[in-house]
Amino acid sequence: MQAYQIENILYAGVVGDALGVPVEFDKRDSYYIDSMTTGTWEQPKGSWSDDTSFTLPLLENLTAGQSYDELMQKFVNYMFHNEYTPNGVAFGIGNTCAKALRNWSVNHYPALESGDKSVEANGNGALMRLAPLAIDLVNESNLDQRLQLEREYTSLTHRHPRSIVASYIYLEIIHSLLNGHSLLSTLDTLPNQLTKALENRPSELKELPYFEAMFQPGFATTLRKDIKSTGYVVDTLLASIWSVLNSTSIDGAVILAVNLGEDTDTIASITATLASCENLSDHINDEWKSQLQNKPLLDKFIKPFAKKETTKS
Template sequence: MTEAITRADRVLGSLVGGAVGDALGYQVEFESWARIQDEYGPGGITELRYNRISDDTQMTLFTVEGLLLAQPGAEVEAVREAYLRWLQTQREPMPPMASQGLAAQPWLYARRAPGNACISGLAHGARPGVNPNSKGCGTVMRSAPFGLRYGPERAFELAERCSALTHGHPTAGSSAGAFAMMVAHLANGETPQRAVSATMLHLRKDLDRSETVDALQQAYELAGNVPPAPNTCAPLGQGWVAEEALAIAVYCLLGTDDVRAGLIASVNHSGDSDSTGAILGNLYGAAYGHGALPPEWARQVEGREVIVALADLLGPVDETDAVAPQSMS
C-alpha cells in the first residue's frame, strides 16, 4: 500500500521543488535552444552543475515571509513590505546591521537577473496601478506560497492582488492567481488534471482572464499529443510573459509524472528557463511531495536550510481567515 503524502511534505516539496527547477533553468537562462544544444548536447542541460537559485526563489521566499508576518486581513500590505525588503537585497552588497528574517541572510543579496518590472514596480512604491502594461512572468514565479497557505479561492485572490504591486496588466494577475489556485488544489491532494481543470473553470468566469485560459488550453492540448521533452514546449512561447510561463509548466505537469524528465523538458528551450523550471518545480512538489524530487538536486540546492525552515512554518489556514503573526527567529 502506497503511503499517503502528507500536506507538510507537499509544502516542503513545493518550495524545494521550485528552487530546484529554478537552479536547473538558471544555468541556461537567456540562451537559445540552439546554443544550449551546442553547449550541452542534443538533450540539452540534464544535470544541476551549479546550485544557484535566481530572483524567482528569492521572491518566493519573501512571499512566504510576508504571509507569515501578516496581520489578519492585511496580507497584501505584508507581502508588499516583504517585497520591498527583497528590493533592498538587490541594492545592498550585504545585510545592514540589525537586519532580521530573510533580510539577514547574506546569500539572498546576490543579484541574479531580477525582472525589470519587479524592480521598477517596487522602486515606485509597489502600489496597484504601477507598470500597467507589464505582464511578465515575475508575478507567477513568486506566487506558490499563496496556494500553500490558503484554499484555492483565497489563494487566487491574494496572488492576483499582489501581482498588481509590480505588474499592472490583468493577464499578469490572472496567471499568478491561476498558478496559486493550482498549487492550492494540489496541496489539498487533487490530481494535476483536476487541479488544472478546476482552475480553468474558475478563469472562464471573467473575460479579462481570457489570455490565461487560452494559454492553458493550448498547454492541455499539447500535453495530450506531444510528450514533454527538450524544446517540445516551443509552440507555447518562450515563457517571458506570465501566461506563457504558466502554460509551459502546466504542459510538463500534465504531460509526465516523471519529475526529473519534466523538469529537464521545462528548462530546455529558448526563453525564461529558470522561471518555467521554478513554476513546474512548485507544481510537482505540491502534487507529489518532497520525496518525488531528484534527491541529489534537492539536497544541494542553494538555501535549502532556510527553505526547509520556512516550509515548517507555512501551515495552511482557513480560506477566509488570515493567520496571526509568527516568529521568524
Template structure:
C-alpha cells in the same frame, strides 16, 4: 503527504528547478538541443556555482517571510526592497538577475506608494516575474472558500510587481490549479476541475475577452494535448504558464518535468522554477533528486523558513477555530 511535506516539496521544487536552469538562461531552443541539460551544473550564463538559485527563488522566499505574520502587502514589499537593496535572501550575497518590471516596481515601493499599485500595468509589463514567485500564496489561501477573496489576494500579490490583467490571470490559473493538486492526486482531473472553475469565475467578471483569449490553449483546449512545437520557453507570462503546465502534465516525475522545462531554452531558470513548484508539490520532496537538493545554496536556511511558514499557517488555523 501532510501539509508540511507539501510545502517542502513545492518550495524546494521551485529552488531546485531554478538552480537547474540558471546556467542555461538565454540559450536558444536549438542550442539546448545541441547540449541538453541532464544534471545540475554551475557557471554558464551567470557564472554561478552549482546549486545557485536566482531572483525566482529569492522573491519566493521573501513572499513566504512576508506572510509569516499574516496578510500584509507592506510587509511583503519591505522584503522585496531588502532583497534588492541589501541582497536579502540571495544565494551568495548578490542580486545577479532581475527583470525590468520588477526593478521599476521596487523603485515605486521605495517611494512609499501603496504596494498593490506598484506593479507594471501596461501590456508590455507581462513578463513572468509575479508568476515565478506566487507559489507560497497557495498554502496561505488554500482554505479560503470564497473565490472572490482568493482572486483578490492573488491579484494583489501579483500586482506588487505585475499588475496587468494578463499577469493576474496567469497567477490565478496557476494558484487555483496548485490548490486543487493539494487535494487531488490525479493531475489531469485536477486540471479539468480547475479549468471549469476558472472559466466559470472569470466569465462572470466581465473581463476583456481578448485577455481571456490569450489563455485559450489552457482554458478552452487541453494544454497537455498541444504540440511541443507550440510551447515556448520565453519570459512572456502566457508562454511561461503554458510551458510549465505542459511539462508538468506530460511527465510523471519531478526530474523529467524540470529537465523538459530547461530544454525549451530562453528563460530556463524561471520556466523550471514554475514547473518545479507544481511537480515538487505533487510528487513530494523525496521525488526531487537528492544529489540536486544537496547542492542547493542555503538549503538549511530554506528548510528553516519552510518550517516557520508552516507553523505560522498552523497558528492561523488554530486562531480561526478558537
C-alpha cells in the same frame, strides 16, 4: 498536508530554479541539463535566482502575517541590499519587478498600485514567487476570496489583467491539486469556474482566451517545437503545464522543462512546483537538493512556513 510535503513543494521550486540558472537565455537543444552546473550568470552551481529570492520574502511575510508594505520592503532589501540571496549577490531581476520596487521605495506609490499595468509588462515575475500563497489558501473554500488575494499579491509588481489572470490560473491549479484533484481534471473544470467568477470583471475575463490552448483536451500532445519557453507569462505557464503533463515524475518534469531553453529558471521552477503538488508522495532529487547554495537561509524561511501551515490546517 504534512510539513514535509510543503517543504518538498517549496524545495522543488528552488531546485528547478537552480538547475535553470546556468542555461537561462540559451537556445533550445544547444545544451542538455540533468545536473547542477554553472553557466549564464557565472554563479556557483546550485545558485538560485530572483525567482527564489522573491519567494523567500513572501514565505516570511505569510508566516508572520505581515502587510503588503512590509513585503515590499523585503523585496527592496533583496534588490538594493542583496538580502535573500544564495551568495550575497542579487542577479537577474526583471525590469517590471525593478520598476515596481522603485515605484514603491522611491516614488512612494501605494504597494497595490506599484506594479506596472501596461500590456508590455506581462513577464512572469509575479508568477514565479506566488506558490506559497496558494499553499496558504489551501483550506480557503471561497473562490472570490482567493482571487482577491491572488490579484493583490500579483499587483505588487504586475498589474496588467493578463498577469493577474495568469496568477489565478496557476494558483487555482495548485489549490485544486493540493485538494486531491488531478491536473487533467483541473484543466477541464477551471475555465468554467473562472469565467463565472470573473463575470463582473470584464478586463480580466477577456484575458482568458490567451490561455485557452492549455485547456484543450489535446494540449499534452502538442509538439515540443510548438511550445514556447520565453519569459512572457502566457508562454511560461503553458510550457510549465505541458512539461508536467508529459512527465511521470517530478524529476522528469524538471528535466523536460529546463531543456526547453530561454527562460529556463522560471519555467523549471514553476514546473517543479506543479509536479510536486500533483505528486505529494514523490520528492525532488536528493542530490540536486543537497547541492543548493545557502541551504541554511532556505531552511530559515521554508521550515517555519511549513510548520505554521501544518498547524493551521
